[in-house]
Amino acid sequence: MQQMEFKVKWGMVIDLDKCTGCGACSVACRAENNIPPMVDASNKLRTTDWMNIYELNNGKAFPHFEVAYLPRPCMQCGKPSCSTVCPVVATTKDEEGGIVSQVYPRCIGCRYCMAACPYHARYFNWFDPVWPEGMEKTLTPYVSARPRGVVEKCTFCHHRYNAAKEQARQNGTDPLDLPEDAYIPACVEACPSGAMVFGNLNNPEHRVSKLAATKYAFRLLVRLGTDPQVYYYSKRDWVRQLGDNYLQKELKGGEHV
Amino acid sequence: MSEREFWPEGVERCELGKFLAWLGFISIFLLWGLYGAYKVLGTGIGVTALDNYFGFGLWITFDLAVIALGAGAFFSGFLRYIMRIDELKNIINLAVIVGFLCYSGAMLILVLDIGQPLRAWFGYWHPNVHSMLTEVIFCITCYCTVLIIEYVPLILENRQIAKNRFCHHLAHNFHVYMPLFAGIGTFLSTFHQGSLGGMYGVLFGRPFVYREGFFIWPWTFFLFVASAIASGPAFTMLCATFMEWITGRKLVSYETKKLMGKIAGLLLCFYMFFKIIDTYAWANGILPGMGLTFDQMYNSAFGYGKTWLWLELFWCGVIPAIMLVTPAVRERPALLYLAAILDCVGIVINRFVFTVQALAIPVMPFDQWFSYFPNWAEWSTSLMIVAYGFLVMSLSYRYLPIFPQERALNR
Amino acid sequence: MGLDRRSFVALVAGGVVGSLATPVVWKTLDDISIWSQNWPWIPRLRYGEESLVPSLCKLGEGAYGVQVKLVAGHPVAAYGNPEHPLSLGGICPLGAASVQLLYSPARVKNPKKRVNGAFVDISWDEAEALLAEQLKAAGAEVALVSGDDTGTAAEVLAGLVAALGSQESYFMPSEGAAAAAAVGLLGGDGLVGYDVEGANFLLLLGADALGSSGTMLRNAKAVAAGREQGVRVVAVGPVLTATAAVADAWVPCKPGTEGMVAMALASLIVESRPDGKVPGLADFRKQVAAFAPDKVAAATGVPVETLRSLAKELLSASKPLVVPGTAAGQGMAVSDAAAALAVNVLLDRVNVPGGVMLLPWGPKVVAAAPDQKTMLARDVLGYLAKVAAGTTSAPKVLLVHGANPAYALPDLKTAQAALAKAGFVVALSSFMDETAAMAHLILPDSLTYERYDDAYTPYGSGQANYTVAAPILKQPLFATKAAADVALSVAARLGKELGFASFEEVLKAKAEALGADFETAATGSVWLGSEFVPQKLSLAKVPAPGAPHGSETTVVAVAQPKIGSTKIATPPFGTNGISPRELQGKDMVVAMNKTTAAKLGVRAGDAVTLSGAGGECRARVRVFEGVVDGAVMAPMGLGHTAWDAFSRGKGANVFQILSAQADVGGASRFATSPVGVRKA
Amino acid sequence: MANSKSSVVLPFLVGVVASLVLGWWAFPKVLYSQKTQPIRFDHVVHVEGQAMTCDQCHVFRENGSFAGLPTTAACADCHSDVQGEDPDEQKFVTEYVQKGKEVEWLVYQYQPDNVYFSHIAHKNLECTSCHLDVAKMSTPPVYYQNRISGYSKNTMKMWECERCHAQSGASNACFVCHK
Structure with a gap:
């Protein structure tokens, strides 16, 4: 399928040299997007964490050991592996901004998109959502509650994009030319470490596009051809190397990432 | 009117009491499966062992396997009605019923497997024409309808039903148009067998199953068609043999079985030839292109070792292929059946690794392997479909004239 | 008029054909799918005017400002408060879950007597x-x-x-109390803060300053902003904390030896600054003589070269700052805090921009x-x-x-x-x-x-x-x-x-x-003080830091706000954040490096019993190289026996095996404790 | 044979006609329940009588979001006490204003939670291109609620939104309207 080009391309740069893996982004995401709490979250293959945090390490022994924390939102791929396979057009990449949509009332729950996504960014509602008594009163008006049997994923807090556009219309400015920081997702807002930057990758003035252009920026699994809109940033070679798969001989050249 | 008068003419069947006891035994599995289905539909798919890593598991493996094995229906129909291989008339009815059971069973499983079965019709109303799964939904439902149309005249041929003139004529007319349905079935079936393979072949985020650029994009399309027609006839033949074993009666001549074995063998050779090239090209082309090695695709600690590969390609691939094309082997029933079983097992393994192992492999370098083992909810419902197959087949065998040679062979 | 079977079939067939041309089938099919999109048992959203109201989050150690989002007057989410100096827009995992905590099943809803x-x-x-x-x-x-x-x-x-x-009124133990006591030992008086924003070389002696300790949100923001200006951060400590993970360097030291590291650094600094005019320097020289780098190296596990290079960095940085602490965010020895403060004093880093700030008491x-x-x-x-x-x-x-x-x-x-x-x-x-x-x-x-x-003024604030x-x-x-x-x-x-x-x-x-x-x-406007208490600090009575535990193995407790705090258990929204690195099934996970595991004869995944002076608890072993030899890293915040299903019965409470070791000034250290490990 | 043919064709046609009648006439009656507004709000009195404009009550907020129906507090700006003779006004004041309760108005264009609609993006359209022209009504129309889906009969279907978007060149991307 033809890759759509957008005037605005929302993107994120996550500085892995700053992220402490504290988990605030993940909780903020949960509250913002009405993801119900889980009593037993010990089976991580069954939990829903739109912003999942991985622990990476350099594989060396003490004391040369290092770790890095990698928060993983939906990559909002330029060439999504998920939306092309959906049989019922429940997930698409068709809106200005390049955010991959997920429409719960359309989804039939076949989970083909989950099989397709190598980032595990998609989550299935295995049961109907349950909030402890009264806690449903804290649901935000931004994202509909999902019934069982549908797939969900990070949307870059798309409702905040909508809100920013409404504000722009109210102010009489161009909703497609939002100033930097007029729209940022809840995770980026919450991050205490300043590790996350959000903006329009197509706007050279935005910090994201500047950071994404540096030699320390990398993306996950680009060799597969997914063309993600989420960038990571690290000055540590080993961290960047973990962004994609490399054969031994490829690593020797040093020009791998 | 005695129950005996519903039997096909000139054949013996077991006592009604014994038959009912047999149905009762089958019903145990049906009831267990119905309970599982009730839990799945009533509370959610969370009652299974599926998870966000293994969104596909036993159910999809089961579906793909029975659809592959059910390919005997369309392919036998194709050979019988289009290629005019007359010998196959002795087994074509069985092939149709097996096919019908496989496809209808797969659809029942799909009702459980999709999270929102009430919206299943969205596949028709809001189709994504780029999705292989859309093609699968279209073709499977259409082909299932074709199989129903092929199955109906068999029912109408029941001794008592056929006394009704309308039914008799209807059955006759169906038979007249059977080549047409066989043609449609062949077309639909080939397409969706291919689409099922294509479903995996297009997953460029899954290095284990992704295939491109070799013959034509995505070439799993053709490999799935080839593997289905290489195992379908063998499975149909095994079904006949299994029924003979249970009923103690001869149903299909050994000549016909040998022919089915030969057909399966030739196709299996064809399939294995390309499958081996495919595996080689994948390991040496696609994987390195993604920065991965062949070894990284296997991990025996989590149950996904290379044993599966050896089983699939060698023990259940090359070996049965050689056996089935060797006339001396086909002459010996035990070896013929063994080869056919290996053939079917190999295809099931293929569908299993494509479905489950593909998802178990970590793609992000910092990700990890995970194991999946189906739980009672998946086993019970899958067994329910098997029991459903036994139920329909038992009734069909008892009351429908599906084996034209039966009278002669048991004289 | 009779209706024979054939006519009846025709009638039914006609009915079926006709109904296909009516909305009955199609509308019903459509409505059923719409029903499945709005099942009555799925909660509906509430709409209305939105507003942001400032408030405070005091669920963890310390306190910082938040903004609560109200929709139609009801709180739905908490965000960091960009206007608050200790949040700067950031929020911790507990704060992010604080609105939902209002409806926690563990809440006591009315007074109860036994x-x-x-x-x-x-x-x-x-x-x-x-x-x-x-x-x-x-x-x-x-x-x-x-x-x-x-x-x-x-x-x-x-x-x-x-x-x-x-007079029997007490606070729970805190780093702030230990730091204030250390100031007292050096003859000073005041609440202790750190001007993290102003420092350009941050030496964290055990403090998980970006993860759990002090004003962590503001620390993290400051360090992130400083990174681009070349600010360096070095984390010393027995485990690779969240802070150490992002520091420029992690210098592993044996548990409880951060004070000795500070004294060794002090001895090197004193050596290179013979003309120092700090009160009590003569006495201090004698005191640090016992902590010469080569002696300390063996006891702390920090190589002499590392000590020398750290001292050099402290001396060459224009605005160095040494912050003591523990991965537990509490249980710091006063003597360790005093040693760290002594280094700051030697470097003339008290009540100066980028230094230790001694702030007025409330x-x-x-x-x-x-x-x-x-x-x-x-x-x-x-x-x-x-x-x-x-x-x-x-x-x-x-x-x-x-x-x-x-x-x-x-x-x-x-x-x-x-x-x-x-x-x-x-x-x-x-x-x-x-x-x-x-x-x-x-x-x-x-x-x-x-x-x-x-x-x-929570502990660590650079300003009242x-x-x-x-x-x-x-x-x-x-x-x-x-x-x-x-x-x-x-x-x-x-x-x-x-x-x-x-x-x-x-x-x-x-x-x-x-x-x-x-x-x-x-209405959310934070009062800021600009006063500092004039200090006359002397190094005359810097106590010798306590020797490390004699035990072969030491448990190092690590606080992570995502799991909970000493005040609250894991909130409903926190369960997902607990990873298999901390909890597997119902078992707490403790980490040790390969060498330690081999020495103890345990392997990854083994169930073990940890025994401290005060009790025992069960855990599973994780082999993790971010732990110094002989240390066992254990997560805090697990093992609740009360609260609710979200936190009860998950893992073990590490306080069961932590024991207090007496330190100077009647205070105690307990962030690390001797522990026995045996297979369960 | 002729006899047998008529005994098939006639019943068949009867079946067709009967099902058509039932499907088009009876089915909708069964499918929808009828509800009336909790308060008989008289738009005419406000619009013509008091010369109020629509946007005096149906306002855009500062952030560009649309307030929709006014809150009880907003109504209470005028109706803190009973002003006229209307029993519904009296009911409103005693039951809602004095008790600080919100009226559970039935919204004819009710859209479910999964739909996002920006009024400000559509502010150049006439309100009545989507909404019933209630401004001219003294008695609010009957609210028909679909018994299966729970929707109002007047709720705009997705294809209607899509048609207008297509005609006006607006995007029909899923996330333009879904959340």
């Missing part, structure tokens, strides 16, 4: 009358343990206790109450140990406020025994925590969003600050009441007037005492 071992709901009037009666009977034999060391509520409660004639407004300095200096561990041992008489009434001593104290069995000895335990707790579960009376405190609250939070909800969700208001009301019942009719009035007085405008403060 009758024959079980709780019975009672009215507030009855509850206060009961407390008044008990207090009257107890006379001066009353004690208080509070976890709210930044808020004025503790002052009100301590005022009540003092008014009754008791003003006292409840006349009867002890002042903040006195409260902070009192040792709750020592008191409870004496009560448990019977050397001090047990209080007849023990008030526990905003703290969970039955869960979050080292030598836990001793603490629990002391609580059990108290005649009448009153839990002023918002949640059914372990202490509330064993109390005789629970007077549920409202949460910050439901009442007035305040915070004065005062934040007031006005209630966000018009009234508490349940029959709860602010603990301070309960104290004022009970004081009135007892005729021991504290001088205020309501907590709001107390806060007004507090604001006035600081020179802040209450009205603006209550």
Whole structure:
């Protein structure tokens, strides 16, 4: 399928040299997007964490050991592996901004998109959502509650994009030319470490596009051809190397990432 | 009117009491499966062992396997009605019923497997024409309808039903148009067998199953068609043999079985030839292109070792292929059946690794392997479909004239 | 007219064909799918006008400003407050889950008294009358343990206790208290803060300054901003904390030897600065002589070259800052803090931009109450140990406020025994925590969003600050009441007037005492102080840091806000954040490196029993190279026995195996403790 | 044979006609329940009588979001006490204003939670291009609620939104309208 080009391309740069893996982004995401709490979250293959945090390490022994924390939102791929396979057009990449949509009332729950996504960014509602008594009163008006049997994923807090556009219309400015920081997702807002930057990758003035252009920026699994809109940033070679798969001989050249 | 008068003419069947006891035994599995289905539909798919890593598991493996094995229906129909291989008339009815059971069973499983079965019709109303799964939904439902149309005249041929003139004529007319349905079935079936393979072949985020650029994009399309027609006839033949074993009666001549074995063998050779090239090209082309090695695709600690590969390609691939094309082997029933079983097992393994192992492999370098083992909810419902197959087949065998040679062979 | 079978079939067939041309089938099919999109048992969203209201988050250690999003007047989410100097827009995992915590199943929804071992709901009037009666009977034999060391509520409660004639008012242990004690040892006076924003070389001696300790949100923001200006961060400590993970370098040292590292650095600095004019330098020279790098290297596990290069970096940096601490965010030895402070003094880094800031104590407004300095200096561990041992008489009434001593104290069995000895335990707790579960009376405190609250200069703030939070909800969700208001009301019942009719009035007085405008403060404007207390620090009496534990293996407790704090258990929204690195199934996971595992004869995944001086707990082994040889890293915040299903019965409480080791000034260290490891 | 043919054709046609009648006439009656507004709000009195404009009550907020129906508090700006003779006004004041309760108005264009609609993006359209022209009504129309889906009969279907978007060149991307 033809890759759509957008005037605005929302993107994120996550500085892995700053992220402490504290988990605030993940909780903020949960509250913002009405993801119900889980009593037993010990089976991580069954939990829903739109912003999942991985622990990476350099594989060396003490004391040369290092770790890095990698928060993983939906990559909002330029060439999504998920939306092309959906049989019922429940997930698409068709809106200005390049955010991959997920429409719960359309989804039939076949989970083909989950099989397709190598980032595990998609989550299935295995049961109907349950909030402890009264806690449903804290649901935000931004994202509909999902019934069982549908797939969900990070949307870059798309409702905040909508809100920013409404504000722009109210102010009489161009909703497609939002100033930097007029729209940022809840995770980026919450991050205490300043590790996350959000903006329009197509706007050279935005910090994201500047950071994404540096030699320390990398993306996950680009060799597969997914063309993600989420960038990571690290000055540590080993961290960047973990962004994609490399054969031994490829690593020797040093020009791998 | 005695129950005996519903039997096909000139054949013996077991006592009604014994038959009912047999149905009762089958019903145990049906009831267990119905309970599982009730839990799945009533509370959610969370009652299974599926998870966000293994969104596909036993159910999809089961579906793909029975659809592959059910390919005997369309392919036998194709050979019988289009290629005019007359010998196959002795087994074509069985092939149709097996096919019908496989496809209808797969659809029942799909009702459980999709999270929102009430919206299943969205596949028709809001189709994504780029999705292989859309093609699968279209073709499977259409082909299932074709199989129903092929199955109906068999029912109408029941001794008592056929006394009704309308039914008799209807059955006759169906038979007249059977080549047409066989043609449609062949077309639909080939397409969706291919689409099922294509479903995996297009997953460029899954290095284990992704295939491109070799013959034509995505070439799993053709490999799935080839593997289905290489195992379908063998499975149909095994079904006949299994029924003979249970009923103690001869149903299909050994000549016909040998022919089915030969057909399966030739196709299996064809399939294995390309499958081996495919595996080689994948390991040496696609994987390195993604920065991965062949070894990284296997991990025996989590149950996904290379044993599966050896089983699939060698023990259940090359070996049965050689056996089935060797006339001396086909002459010996035990070896013929063994080869056919290996053939079917190999295809099931293929569908299993494509479905489950593909998802178990970590793609992000910092990700990890995970194991999946189906739980009672998946086993019970899958067994329910098997029991459903036994139920329909038992009734069909008892009351429908599906084996034209039966009278002669048991004289 | 008869209808034969054939006609009937035709009629039915006609009906079917005809109905296909009506909406019956198609509309029903469509409506059923729409029904599946809006199932009645899935909650609906609530819409309305949105607003942001400033408030405070005091769920973890310290306090910082948040903004609560209201929709149609109902809180739905909490965000960091960009205007607040300790948030700067950031929020911790507990703060992010704080709105939902209002509806936590663990909340105590009305006052309860214990009758024959079980709780019975009672009215507030009855509850206060009961407390008044008990207090009257107890006379001066009353004690208080509070976890709210930044808020004025503790002052009100301590005022009540003092008014009754008791001096037994304590805070739970904190890094702030240990740091303040260290300042006292060097002859100084004040709350300890760090001007992290102004420093350009940050040496963290054990402090998980970006992860759990002090003003972590603001620290992280400052470090992130400083990174681009070339600020360097080096983390010294036994485990690879969240801070160490992002530091420029992690310097592993044996557990509890951070003070010795500081002394070694001091000895190198003293050497290269022979002309230093610091008071008490001569004595200090003698003291550090025992900590020459080559001697320290073996004891701490830090190579001599590393010590030298660190000293060199400290000397060459224009604005170096040394911050002591522990991965536990508490249980720091005063001697370690004093050693770190000594290095800062040597480098002339006190009350200068980018240095250690000694800030004025908070003003006292409840006349009867002890002042903040006195409260902070009192040792709750020592008191409870004496009560448990019977050397001090047990209080007849023990008030526990905003703290969970039955869960979050080292030598836990001793603490629990002391609580059990108290005649009448009153839990002023918002949640059914372990202490509330064993109390005789629970007077549920409202949460910050439901009442007035305040915070004065949490430990680590580089500048004195005062934040007031006005209630966000018009009234508490349940029959709860602010603990301070309960104290004022009970004081009135007892005729021991504290001088205020309501907590709001107390806060007004507090604001006035600081020179802040209450009205603006209550609408989110933070008062900032610019004063520093003039100091005359001397190095004459810097104590020698305690030697590391003699034990072969040491447990290193690690605090992570995502799991919980000493005050609250894992909130409902926190369960997902707990990873298999901390919890597997129902087992706590402890980490050790390959060498240690081999030495102990255990492998990854093994179940082990950890035994400390105070008790035992079960865990599973994780082999992780981010732990120094001989150390076992254990997550804090697990193993709750009360609370709710979201936190109860998950893992083990590491406090069960932590034991306090006496240190200078009567204080104790417990962030690391000797531990035995054997296969379970 | 002729006889047998008529005994097939006639019943068949009867079946067709009967099902058509039932499907088009009876089915909708069964499918929808009828509801009336909790308060008989008289738009005419406000629009013509008091010369109020629509946007005096149906306002855009500062952030560009649309307030939709006014809150009880907004109504109470005028109706803090009973002003006229209308029993519904009296009911509104005593039951809602004095008790501080919100009226559970039935919204004819009710859209479910999964739909996002920006009024400000559509502010150049006439209100009545989507909404019933209630401004001219003294009595609010009957509210028909679909018994299966729970929707109002007047709720705009997705294809209607899509058609207008397509005609006006607006994007029909899923996330333009879904959340």
